[in-house]
Amino acid sequence: MREAISVPYLKAGLKEWIFTTDHKKIGILYLTTTYIFFLVAGLFGLVIRFEQNSPGYQIVPPDFYNYLLTGHGAVLLLWWGIASHIGGLGNFLLPLMIGAKDVAFPRLNALSWWAFFGASVLVLLTLIPGNHIKMMWTGYPPYAGNPDAGVTALYVFIIHLIGVSSIATAVNFITTYIKMRAPGITFWNTNMFVHALIAANVIQLVGVPSIAGAVTMLLLDTYLGTNFYNPAKGGDPLIYQNVFWFYSHPVVYVMILPIFGMFSEIVSTFSRKPLFGYTSMIFAIWCITFLSFIVWIHHMFVSGVPDWARVLMSYTTILIAVPTGIKIFNWMGTLYKGAIILRVPMLYALGGIFMFLIGGLTGIPNAMVAIDLGISDSLFIVGHFHYVLGMALTFGIFGGITYWFPKMTGRMYPENIGKLSFWLIFAGANIFYFFQMIAGILGNPRRYPDYPPIPEWVTLHHIQTIGALILGVGILVYTVGLIKGLTSGEEASDNPWESQSLEWRLPSPAPVDNFGDEPPKVEPDYHPYKYGAPPAF
Amino acid sequence: MEQVFAYPANWWGEAVRVWLVVAVIIYLIVAIPGMYFIMKYRFKPGEREVGDHENHGHWGLEALWTIIPTIIVLVLATYSFAVFKKQRTAPPDSMVIKVTGFMWGWETEYLDEKGNTIKKVLTVYNPTGYDLPEDQKIVVPAGKPIKALLTSKDVIHSFYVMPAMVLEDMVPGRITHLWFQINEPGEYWIFCREFCGTGHSHMFAKLKVVPPEQFTAWLKGEPSVANKENKAEKGENI
Numbered sequence: 001m002r003e004a005i006s007v008p009y010l011k012a013g014l015k016e017w018i019f020t021t022d023h024k025k026i027g028i029l030y031l032t033t034t035y036i037f038f039l040v041a042g043l044f045g046l047v048i049r050f051e052q053n054s055p056g057y058q059i060v061p062p063d064f065y066n067y068l069l070t071g072h073g074a075v076l077l078l079w080w081g082i083a084s085h086i087g088g089l090g091n092f093l094l095p096l097m098i099g100a101k102d103v104a105f106p107r108l109n110a111l112s113w114w115a116f117f118g119a120s121v122l123v124l125l126t127l128i129p130g131n132h133i134k135m136m137w138t139g140y141p142p143y144a145g146n147p148d149a150g151v152t153a154l155y156v157f158i159i160h161l162i163g164v165s166s167i168a169t170a171v172n173f174i175t176t177y178i179k180m181r182a183p184g185i186t187f188w189n190t191n192m193f194v195h196a197l198i199a200a201n202v203i204q205l206v207g208v209p210s211i212a213g214a215v216t217m218l219l220l221d222t223y224l225g226t227n228f229y230n231p232a233k234g235g236d237p238l239i240y241q242n243v244f245w246f247y248s249h250p251v252v253y254v255m256i257l258p259i260f261g262m263f264s265e266i267v268s269t270f271s272r273k274p275l276f277g278y279t280s281m282i283f284a285i286w287c288i289t290f291l292s293f294i295v296w297i298h299h300m301f302v303s304g305v306p307d308w309a310r311v312l313m314s315y316t317t318i319l320i321a322v323p324t325g326i327k328i329f330n331w332m333g334t335l336y337k338g339a340i341i342l343r344v345p346m347l348y349a350l351g352g353i354f355m356f357l358i359g360g361l362t363g364i365p366n367a368m369v370a371i372d373l374g375i376s377d378s379l380f381i382v383g384h385f386h387y388v389l390g391m392a393l394t395f396g397i398f399g400g401i402t403y404w405f406p407k408m409t410g411r412m413y414p415e416n417i418g419k420l421s422f423w424l425i426f427a428g429a430n431i432f433y434f435f436q437m438i439a440g441i442l443g444n445p446r447r448y449p450d451y452p453p454i455p456e457w458v459t460l461h462h463i464q465t466i467g468a469l470i471l472g473v474g475i476l477v478y479t480v481g482l483i484k485g486l487t488s489g490e491e492a493s494d495n496p497w498e499s500q501s502l503e504w505r506l507p508s509p510a511p512v513d514n515f516g517d518e519p520p521k522v523e524p525d526y527h528p529y530k531y532g533a534p535p536a537f
Numbered sequence: 538m539e540q541v542f543a544y545p546a547n548w549w550g551e552a553v554r555v556w557l558v559v560a561v562i563i564y565l566i567v568a569i570p571g572m573y574f575i576m577k578y579r580f581k582p583g584e585r586e587v588g589d590h591e592n593h594g595h596w597g598l599e600a601l602w603t604i605i606p607t608i609i610v611l612v613l614a615t616y617s618f619a620v621f622k623k624q625r626t627a628p629p630d631s632m633v634i635k636v637t638g639f640m641w642g643w644e645t646e647y648l649d650e651k652g653n654t655i656k657k658v659l660t661v662y663n664p665t666g667y668d669l670p671e672d673q674k675i676v677v678p679a680g681k682p683i684k685a686l687l688t689s690k691d692v693i694h695s696f697y698v699m700p701a702m703v704l705e706d707m708v709p710g711r712i713t714h715l716w717f718q719i720n721e722p723g724e725y726w727i728f729c730r731e732f733c734g735t736g737h738s739h740m741f742a743k744l745k746v747v748p749p750e751q752f753t754a755w756l757k758g759e760p761s762v763a764n765k766e767n768k769a770e771k772g773e774n775i
Binding site: 134279 | 546548552579580585598610611616703728734735737
C-alpha cells in the first residue's frame with residue numbers, strides 16, 4: 001500500500017495537486033511558488049541595481065522603479081522570507097520530524113495554501129500597468145493613500161490574504177507540535193528546526209493581527225474617509241508605523257529563526273557531532289522571540305517619536321545581539337573537534353552563518369541610536385538587511401533545499417553545480433552588499449533611482465553592480481542544479497547524509513502517509529543529533 | 538586643536554569608529570577560530586570519521602559567551618545614549634529655522650527673535666537635474682548652531698543634512714526637530730531620506746553655509762524671485 005501511494009511528485013495528476021491536503025504536497029506547492037516568485041523578484045532587483053548603476057535615470061522611469069522596489073521588497077519578504085521555509089520546508093518537515101501522519105488540521109492547511117495562492121494572484125495582478133503599487137512594502141500613510149502610490153486596496157488585500165494564511169498555519173503548526181508528537185519525542189529531543197518553527201509561529205499568531213489592523217485602518221482612511229492617520233482630523237500617521245512595526249519587526253525573526261534551525265540541523269550532521277549547547281540554543285530562540293516584541297521603535301529612530309522611547313528601545317534592541325551571539329558561538333562550538341564534511345548543504349549553512357555574522361555586527365549600529373541618526377534610511381540599512389535577511393536567509397533556504405532534496409524528491413542535488421553556485425553567490429553577495437553599506441555610510445539615501453554624481457557614490461555603485469551580476473549568475477546556476485537534480489539527479493538512498501534525525505528513517509521520497517498508521521517507535525535515548533558512528537559516505 | 542568640521546557629525550563619526558573597532562574584534566574572534574576549525578577538523582576516511590560526540594556543550598563557556606556580550610552591548614548602548622543626548626540637545630544659542638517638506642521640495646523660514654517669519658526660501662522640485670538656482674539654496678551662517686523645526690504639508694518626508702550626518706522625519710501634524718552646526722563655509726547636500734513617491738530621489742536642496750556677516754546681509758536682502766511668485770500664487774488661492 002505504502003509503496004503504491006508514494007508516486008514521485010512529477011507523476012501526480014493535476015487533480016491530486018489541487019485537492020491535496022497532504023502536508024508534503026502542500027509544502028512542495030509553497031516551495032515551488034515561492035521559488036518562482038523569488039526568481040522574478042530577483043530580476044526586479046537586478047533592474048533596480050542597473051538603474052542605480054550611474055547617476056541619472058538609466059532604464060526605467062522613477063514611478064516604475066518604485067513599483068519594482070515595492071514588488072522586490074514585498075515578495076522577497078513575504079513570499080521568499082516567510083512562505084518558502086514556513087509554508088514550504090516547514091510544512092514538509094514538521095510532521096516528519098515529530099513522527100506525525102500529517103499536520104493537526106490538514107484541510108485548514110490546504111486553506112492556508114489557497115489563501116496564499118490568492119495573495120500570489122493579487123501580486124501578479126499588480127503587474128498590469130494600471131495596478132502598480134508603489135508605496136513600498138511598508139506602505140506608510142499618508143503616502144500610501146496618495147494617488148502617486150498606486151492601488152492601495154491591492155496592497156491591503158495582499159497583506160490580508162497573507163495574514164489569513166499565516167494565522168491558519170500558525171494555529172495548525174503549534175497544535176501539531178503540542179498534540180501530535182510520536183511517543184518519545186519530547187521538548188528536549190525535538191529538532192532545532194521544529195523549535196524555531198514553533199517560536200516563529202508563536203510570533204505570527206501574536207503579531208499578524210497587528211499588521212492586519214494597521215492596513216485595515218489604511219484601507220478605511222483611503223476609501224471610506226476615516227481619519228486614523230489623518231492629522232488634519234486628529235489622526236496621526238505615526239500610529240500606523242507603531243502598529244505596523246509591532247508585527248513587522250518580530251517578523252524578521254519569523255524569517256530568520258527557522259533558518260537558524262536549518263543551520264543547526266546541517267552543521268551538526270556534517271560535523272558528525274552533537275549540536276553544541278542544545279539547551280542554550282532553545283533558550284536563545286525563546287529569548288529572541290520575547291525580545292522581538294519590545295524593539296519595534298528602532299525602525300522609527302528618526303520618525304519623531306519621543307527621545308526616551310528611542311533610548312529605551314535602543315537598549316532592548318541591542319540586547320538581541322546576545323541570544324543571536326549565543327547561537328553563533330554554539331555553531332562554532334559544534335565545528336570544534338568535529339569531522340567536517342563540506343558537502344553542498346554544509347557550504348550553504350557555513351556561508352549563511354558567515355553572512356549572518358557580518359549582518360549581525362552591522363546590526364549593532366542600527367541599534368545604537370546615536371549612529372542610527374546618521375544612517376537611518378540610507379543604503380547602509382539596505383546592505384545590512386541584505387546580509388541578514390537577503391543572504392543569510394537565502395543561504396539557509398538553499399542549504400535546506402539541497403539537504404532535504406533527497407527526502408522531497410528521491411534524488412540528489414548535483415554536487416558540482418551546488419558548489420559552483422555557492423561560491424558564485426557567496427562572492428557576488430559580499431561584493432554587492434558590503435559596498436552598499438559603505439555607500440550608505442557615505443550618505444547615499446535608500447529608495448533612490450537617481451542621485452547626484454558624487455564620485456565616491458558612483459564608484460561604489462559600479463562595484464555593487466559587478467557583485468549583483470555574479471550573484472545573479474550564482475542563483476541561475478543553483479536553479480539549473482534544481483532542474484537537473486529533479487530530472488536526472490542521482491537516486492538517493494533513504495538516509496544519504498546518515499543523519500540521526502527522525503525524518504531520515506523514512507524512505508526517499510517520503511511516502512504519502514509518512515510513518516503509516518502507527519506512530520514510529522523511537523528508542524528511549526533518541527536525539528536528532530546523537531552522532532557517534534562514522535558515516536558510510 | 539583640530540577644527541571640528543560639523544556638529545553632530547563629529548560625535549557620530551566617533552561613535553561609528555567605536556562600533557567599528559568592537560565589530561572588527563568580535564568578527565576576528567569568531568571568524569578566525571571558525572575558519573581554523575573548518576580546516577583542521579576535516580573528515581578523513583580511516584582517520585577522523587566521527588566528531589567528538591562526548592562534547593554536548595559546556596555550561597561555563599556558554600555562560601561566558603552570554604555574559605561578556607551582554608556587558609559589551611550594554612556599554613555600547615549606554616555610550617550611544619550619551620552621544621544621543623548631545624546630538625538631540627540644541628545649544629541654547631541656536632538659530633531657529635522652520636523647514637516644511639512637500640512633494641517634492643522644501644520651504645525654509647527664517648525667524649526673528651519673536652518667532653515671526655522674516656524670510657522664506659522655497660526650493661522647488663527639479664525632476665531632471667541636481668542643480669539649483671542660487672535663490673533656492675538654504676543659507677545658514679557658518680559656526681553657528683542651527684535648530685531646524687520640521688514638518689510636512691502632505692506625506693512623510695525627512696530632512697537629512699549630509700555634512701552633519703543627521704536626519705529627522707518631517708511628519709504632517711507634528712513638529713520634529715534636529716540641530717546642526719557647520720563650521721566651514723561651502724555648499725552641502727540636503728536630501729529627503731523617507732520614501733515619498735515619484736520625485737523622492739530628486740527631493741534635495743543645497744545648504745549654503747556662509748560667513749556670519751554675509752548671512753546677515755543675505756537675510757536683510759530682497760526675497761528671491763521664486764518666492765515672490767510663490768507669494769502671489771498663495772494670495773490668489775486665498
